[in-house]
Amino acid sequence: MDDRQWTLAELAERTGFTVQQVNELITGRTPITVETAAGLDRVLGGTVEFWLAREARYRAALVRPDDPSRLRGCVQYAGPPLSTQDLCAPVDDPDN
Numbered sequence: 840m841d842d843r844q845w846t847l848a849e850l851a852e853r854t855g856f857t858v859q860q861v862n863e864l865i866t867g868r869t870p871i872t873v874e875t876a877a878g879l880d881r882v883l884g885g886t887v888e889f890w891l892a893r894e895a896r897y898r899a900a901l902v903r904p905d906d907p908s909r910l911r912g913c914v915q916y917a918g919p920p921l922s923t924q925d926l927c928a929p930v931d932d933p934d935n
Contacts, residue, residue, distance in 0.1 A: 854878040867901075870894055
């Protein structure tokens, strides 16, 4: 969420998600769906495709537990303020 310094409750209110849904998205317990991506796009920017690509990269990284670099570029959520960095972004990806 960049420098917005929103709480989970504020992000939930702005996106129309529940606080629980936002928490589950941030912690990776629930995937980003097309509908979720549309809400994130509307509130945080990017595009639906951007959010879905981040989700796909994150999930793909999780299925490669033997690759130590699989989550390089990911930032674990540790509490407010939030950042779009909370979701995985590939390191040195020339497309992003």
